[in-house]
Amino acid sequence: MTTLVSYGVAGALLLAVTAYSTAGGTDYGAGIWDLLAGRFRHTGEVRALIDHAMAPVWEANNVWLVFSAVICWTGFPLLYESVFLSLYPLFALALLALILRGAFFAFRKVATSGNSRLLASRVFGLSSLLAPFSFAAALGAIASGKVGVGGPVVPVWQACLDPLAIAFGAVALTATAFSGASFLVGDSRRYRASHGQGPDLVEYFRRRTVVAAVALLGVSLVVLLLIAAESPTVFRGMVAGLGLPFAITAVLAVLAVATLMWRRVYRWFRVLTVVGVGSFVFAWGFGQVPYVLPGRLTIQQAAGAPAIEALLLVITLVALLLVVPSLFLLYTLDQRSALES
Amino acid sequence: MAFTLAYHIILVPLGVALPLLTVVMEGIGLRRNDPVALRLARRWSVVMAVQFAVGAVTGTILSFEFGILWPRMMGRFGDAFGIGFGIEGWAFFLEAIFIGIYLYGWKRLPPKLHYRLGWVLPPSGVLGAFGVIIANSWMNTPAGFQLGPDGRPINVDVVGAIFTPALGYEFWHLIVALYMTASFMVASVYAVGWLRGRQDRYHRLGFTVPFTIGAVLAPIQFVIGDIATRAVFEGQPAKFAAMEITWKTQSHNPEWLGGVLQADGSVVLGLPIPSLDSLLAGFSSDTVVKGLSTFNSSDRPSVVDANFVHLSFDVMVGLGSIACLLTLWYAAAWIRHRDLPRSKWFFRGAALAGVGSYIAIEAGWITTEVGRQPWIVYNLMRVTDAVNPVDPTYIWIMFGTLLVVYAVIAFFFVTLLLRLSARWRVDDEGRRGDEDLAPEEAAPYGPRPA
Numbered sequence: 001m002t003t004l005v006s007y008g009v010a011g012a013l014l015l016a017v018t019a020y021s022t023a024g025g026t027d028y029g030a031g032i033w034d035l036l037a038g039r040f041r042h043t044g045e046v047r048a049l050i051d052h053a054m055a056p057v058w059e060a061n062n063v064w065l066v067f068s069a070v071i072c073w074t075g076f077p078l079l080y081e082s083v084f085l086s087l088y089p090l091f092a093l094a095l096l097a098l099i100l101r102g103a104f105f106a107f108r109k110v111a112t113s114g115n116s117r118l119l120a121s122r123v124f125g126l127s128s129l130l131a132p133f134s135f136a137a138a139l140g141a142i143a144s145g146k147v148g149v150g151g152p153v154v155p156v157w158q159a160c161l162d163p164l165a166i167a168f169g170a171v172a173l174t175a176t177a178f179s180g181a182s183f184l185v186g187d188s189r190r191y192r193a194s195h196g197q198g199p200d201l202v203e204y205f206r207r208r209t210v211v212a213a214v215a216l217l218g219v220s221l222v223v224l225l226l227i228a229a230e231s232p233t234v235f236r237g238m239v240a241g242l243g244l245p246f247a248i249t250a251v252l253a254v255l256a257v258a259t260l261m262w263r264r265v266y267r268w269f270r271v272l273t274v275v276g277v278g279s280f281v282f283a284w285g286f287g288q289v290p291y292v293l294p295g296r297l298t299i300q301q302a303a304g305a306p307a308i309e310a311l312l313l314v315i316t317l318v319a320l321l322l323v324v325p326s327l328f329l330l331y332t333l334d335q336r337s338a339l340e341s
Numbered sequence: 342m343a344f345t346l347a348y349h350i351i352l353v354p355l356g357v358a359l360p361l362l363t364v365v366m367e368g369i370g371l372r373r374n375d376p377v378a379l380r381l382a383r384r385w386s387v388v389m390a391v392q393f394a395v396g397a398v399t400g401t402i403l404s405f406e407f408g409i410l411w412p413r414m415m416g417r418f419g420d421a422f423g424i425g426f427g428i429e430g431w432a433f434f435l436e437a438i439f440i441g442i443y444l445y446g447w448k449r450l451p452p453k454l455h456y457r458l459g460w461v462l463p464p465s466g467v468l469g470a471f472g473v474i475i476a477n478s479w480m481n482t483p484a485g486f487q488l489g490p491d492g493r494p495i496n497v498d499v500v501g502a503i504f505t506p507a508l509g510y511e512f513w514h515l516i517v518a519l520y521m522t523a524s525f526m527v528a529s530v531y532a533v534g535w536l537r538g539r540q541d542r543y544h545r546l547g548f549t550v551p552f553t554i555g556a557v558l559a560p561i562q563f564v565i566g567d568i569a570t571r572a573v574f575e576g577q578p579a580k581f582a583a584m585e586i587t588w589k590t591q592s593h594n595p596e597w598l599g600g601v602l603q604a605d606g607s608v609v610l611g612l613p614i615p616s617l618d619s620l621l622a623g624f625s626s627d628t629v630v631k632g633l634s635t636f637n638s639s640d641r642p643s644v645v646d647a648n649f650v651h652l653s654f655d656v657m658v659g660l661g662s663i664a665c666l667l668t669l670w671y672a673a674a675w676i677r678h679r680d681l682p683r684s685k686w687f688f689r690g691a692a693l694a695g696v697g698s699y700i701a702i703e704a705g706w707i708t709t710e711v712g713r714q715p716w717i718v719y720n721l722m723r724v725t726d727a728v729n730p731v732d733p734t735y736i737w738i739m740f741g742t743l744l745v746v747y748a749v750i751a752f753f754f755v756t757l758l759l760r761l762s763a764r765w766r767v768d769d770e771g772r773r774g775d776e777d778l779a780p781e782e783a784a785p786y787g788p789r790p791a
Contacts, residue, residue, distance in 0.1 A: 062401040063434045069404040070430045073415045074423035081416025084408030088729060091405050092739060099746050102398050103753055150416070304420030305486070305497035312427050319431035326438045333445045 006303040008313050009075035010292070014285040016071055017139075020064035021281050022179065022274045024132070025172070027061055029180015030054055031101065031128025032173070033208065034121060042204065047121065049201055051109070053187040062098070074312050076302040078149065079292050086152035086159050087138045094134035101127040132176050133169040140168025143227065143234050143284060145294045164230050167223040174219050175277050178212035181205050182257055182273040189266060206261050209269075213258035217251065220280070233294050234287050243287030250279035354702065356396050357470050357516075358523030359389045360436075360462035362551050367456050369550065377543050383447060384765060385527070388758065390440055395754050400433065402743075409739070414717055414727035421486050421494045421502045422718070425475030432469035436462060467516060474515055478507035481709065482576050483718050506576050510569040511709075517562045518705065521664070522698035524555030529695030530762075532688045543769070549681065552691060555698075556668040563665055566658070567621075573712075574622045577719060578631040579640070580712035583647035584654045585618050586611075587632045594618040594630040599655060601648050606634060642714045650712045657704040660697050667694060 030050045037046040073080040084091065100123055108120035137160065144164035146152055152159040159165075188201035228235040237243045253276030260269045290298045303309060363385040370378030404426070407415055415423070439461045446455045479485075485501025486494035531547035574581045581587075586597055588606035596618040600611015616626035633641055642650060667690050674682035682688075717724045729736070 062397050063430070063437060066401055066404045066433070067430050069408065070423060070426045073407065073419035074427055075420070077416050077419025077423070080408055080419055081412045084412040084415070085729065088409045088412075091409055095402055095405055095409075096742065096746070098401065099398060099750070102394075103746075103749055106753060106757075305494060307497050307499045308420040308424050308502070311424060311499050315424075315427050315431065319434070323431065323434055323438065326435060326442070330438050330441050330445070333442060333449055 002303070002306045002309075003300060005306060005309050005313060006075075006299050009071065009303070009309050010299045012313065012316050013068065013071045013075060014282070016064050016067040017285070018278045018281045020061065020068060021172075021175075022277050023064060024061040025176040025277055026179045026183045026273075027054060028128045028132045029176040029178065030184060031125055031180075032177050033180055033184065033205075035125025035128065038121075042201070045201060046204070049184065049188055049191055052191060053184060054105070071312065071316075075304055075309055076292060076299075077304045079297065079302040082147055082149050082151065082293060082297070083138070083142065085150065086147040086156060087141055089156065090134045090138045090141070090160050090165075094131050094138075097127040097129075097131035097134065100124075101131060128176075129173065132172040136172030137165040137169040139284065140165035142293060143168065143288065144230050145233075145296070147293050147296075149293065149297050162230075164223075164226055167219075167226050170219050171216070171223055171280065174212060174216040175280060178209065178216045178254070178257075179273045179277050181209040181212050182261075182269055185209060185261070185266070186270050206264065209261045210258050213254050213261075216254055220251075231294055233291070234284070237287035237289060238283055241287060242289050243283040243285075246279045246283035246286055250276050250283055253279060353396070353470070354519045354522035354526065354698075355389065355392050356436075357466035358463075358520040359385060359392075359527070360440075360459070360466055361520070362523060362527060362554070363389060364456070364459040364462065365554075366546075366550055367459060369546075371452055371456055375546075378546055381543065381547050384761075386440075386443055386447070387761065390444055391757060391761075392754070393437065393440055395750060397433075397437065398750070399747075410729055410736070411717070411727045412729055414722060417493055417722065418483075418718060421483070421497055422476055422479050424499070424503065425472040425479070427472070428475070429469045429472030432465045432472060436465040436469065439465065470516060470519065471512060474512045475503050475505075475508060477709075478505050478511045480718050481505075481511070481713060482507040483721055488721075507572070510565065510572050514562070514565050514569045514705075517558050517565055518698075518702055521555050521558045521562060522695075522702055524551040524558070525664070525691075525698045526695035528552035528555060529692045532692040532694075536685065536688050536692060545681070548691070552671065555664075555694070556671050559661070559664040559668045563661055566661060571622060574630070577713070579633070579636050579642065580650070580709075581622075582631055582633045582636075583642040583650040583712050584708060585630070586647055586651045587618070587630050588634050589632040590629060590635045591632065592619055592627045592629045594622075594628075596621065597651070600651070602644055602651070604644055639715065640720075642712060646711050646714050650708050653704040653707040653711070657701045657708060660701040660704070663690075663697065664694060664701075667691065 030053060034047055034050045037043045037050075069080075072083075104120045104123040104127070108117055108124060141147060141159050141162050141164070144159075144162045146154055146159040146162050146165075182205075184205045185202055188205060192202065224235075224238070227238065238247055253272045257269050257272045257276060260267070260272070288294055290300070292299055292302050363382050366378050366385065367382040369375065370382055439458065443455070443459050443462065446458065450458070479502065482505045484505045485499070485503070486497040489495035528548050528551040531544045532552075534544045535548060570581075570584070573584070585594070586600060586602040586608060587594055588602065588608075593616045595613035595615050597608055598612040598614065600608045600613075602608055619626045619628040619630055622628050622630055633644075633647060667687070670682055670687055670690075674680065674687075713719055715723050715725070717727045
């Protein structure tokens with residue numbers, strides 16, 4: 001029974017991390033394209049579209065991040081302690097990026113001079129790179145086995161700069177760029193439908209989605225080889241264990257999105273994008289089972305007090321029952337406004 | 342950490358309590374069919390959204406700082422301590438969603454339905470504060486578990502860990518404080534407008550509704566605060582000794598107004614009221630109050646800490662008393678001529694009440710947190726055992742960065758609110774086409790209609 005509860009809480013933790021990777025990732029991806037827009041024509045239009053697309057999302061995505069932290073320390077206190085003692089510089093960087101991003105996104109809107117707007121755009125774009133990179137690098141460092149119980153097994157800086165950490169960061173960058181571009185295709189289609197004019201940003205982001213998808217698959221392949229070299233347990237879990245179906249789904253979903261974009265079929269691509277990015281996270285998460293720290297700490301060993309874990313699970317379920325219908329209502333209202341205007 | 346928390350708490354009153362003011366105002370507008378009240382409610386909802394978005398950022402920072410700064414505490418007590426945040430996280434999410442709905446809904450929902458959906462906001466704000474207080478009161482009076490051989494809690498009893506002795510009074514004290522602060526803060530904005538001669542219906546309504554709520558709560562808070570202090574006397578004697586700068590354990594203990602404790606136990610620069618402290622703590626001047634010197638010097642707040650706690654406590658109580666005086670003035674005017682007081686001095690006081698409440702909240706926070714030193718979990722874990730064992734330089738760099746970042750955020754937040762207020766004033770003076778730009782579309786940050 002307690003085992004089941006612990007696994008349930010671990011599942012909730014993985015879900016929160018995944019939700020952040022997909023929802024937050026799309027947001028970061030838009031920021032990355034904002035940074036890259038400067039080198040192409042239509043810079044102004046691209047930025048206007050990104051402003052428009054990101055505005056209603058605001059900071060709600062951060063909620064998933066808070067949940068991940070809360071579930072982690074309540075459900076697996078030992079894991080939380082170990083991870084932070086080993087990787088605190090990464091989290092500090094991610095936090096810094098997170099704050100600068102939000103602040104300069106808002107600042108860009110009120111900035112009046114061209115120079116200050118450009119500066120704001122740069123900071124916003126760079127922090128959109130730094131945040132997902134640092135978060136994913138933390139996951140990579142965990143997968144590499146450098147995080148020991150109660151502290152790192154190598155010096156902190158070495159754990160943070162582990163090849164696998166950097167590799168995970170690279171996957172995160174291509175994945176966020178991919179999902180960002182894919183969602184921006186959808187946004188520019190809506191934008192054009194409602195405004196009936198403007199340059200063809202659908203085409204612009206369609207091409208970028210395909211490029212990002214190919215890059216994502218390429219980087220993932222390299223990373224898989226790295227995992228095989230550095231962390232055999234996780235590798236076995238991903239190619240022969242519970243992670244396998246998700247790894248396959250991830251590849252297929254990304255390929256499917258690329259194909260749809262290539263052939264200009266604008267259906268199902270957003271759902272498939274979420275499935276693809278989410279499956280990458282799942283493939284890693286399930287690949288680690290039964291460990292939270294590969295080879296060192298299992299889910300059961302890390303689990304906190306059973307009574308608290310059970311309560312945490314109940315709270316999460318009740319909250320989901322409340323939150324899901326509310327989110328649906330919000331989404332409906334959002335769509336209705338699109339119809340009206 | 343302390344700094345981030347102290348900063349985050351500034352955002353809390355408006356986050357928790359502004360929804361109630363807004364919804365009440367909307368209710369008044371709907372019932373009396375009053376466009377002025379509705380306009381106020383719409384504008385408040387914008388402020389609510391902007392500050393909520395800022396709160397989301399500082400809240401995220403907090404949840405990671407627990408790990409960056411106090412990893413050892415989280416590792417040992419994360420489960421027993423952290424469950425409150427589970428509640429808080431979801432309540433916050435719910436509030437975020439409904440703030441979105443409320444904002445989108447001004448134009449798109451039937452007014453009645455919009456109003457009813459708005460009523461989801463106040464309870465979810467209160468629920469969130471409840472969650473956080475579970476965690477804080479657990480740190481003050483940890484309960485609901487036994488210590489295992491490795492120092493980790495075993496046999497955790499959920500109900501005991503949530504409903505710790507300090508929860509009841511801490512919760513009510515904080516909730517009332519939050520509502521008071523938000524009410525006085527909002528009212529003070531219109532009090533300033535009133536003093537500057539804008540004595541129209543808009544300002545009258547914007548002042549009266551929140552100020553009345555704050556005024557009703559002020560005396561209630563006085564009683565709750567009194568109960569809370571007595572509970573601290575029972576449950577956390579070292580903190581109580583620091584609050585009252587009591588050095589020697591004795592009966593007939595004097596109450597010091599002001600005053601600085603010296604290293605030898607004497608007090609200078611203060612006004613002692615004989616036996617009052619004993620009287621307040623135990624309803625009899627024979628009540629024995631434990632002094633700081635009774636505790637091991639490594640188990641109690643240092644002399645510097647104690648002075649800090651004591652002065653904060655005095656500031657909080659003093660400001661609370663002034664709020665009560667304002668309430669009396671307000672009530673007297675209302676009884677005598679059914680109107681707002683006419684004196685400019687009343688409005689000057691009311692204009693300062695907002696800032697005063699914030700200072701009181703911060704002072705209260707210092708009292709409870711510094712008063713617990715050197716413990717992070719009372720009598721179980723010291724702050725020094727909880728922190729990240731890294732080079733202090735790193736901590737200082739981190740702290741410096743945070744200071745800069747928070748200054749930036751504060752700058753944005755204030756600029757934004759000033760801009761909004763300036764724009765609204767222009768709207769009101771009819772210098773621009775009204776209502777073609779709905780207030781909820783004017784904020785450059787936070788949720789808005791797509």
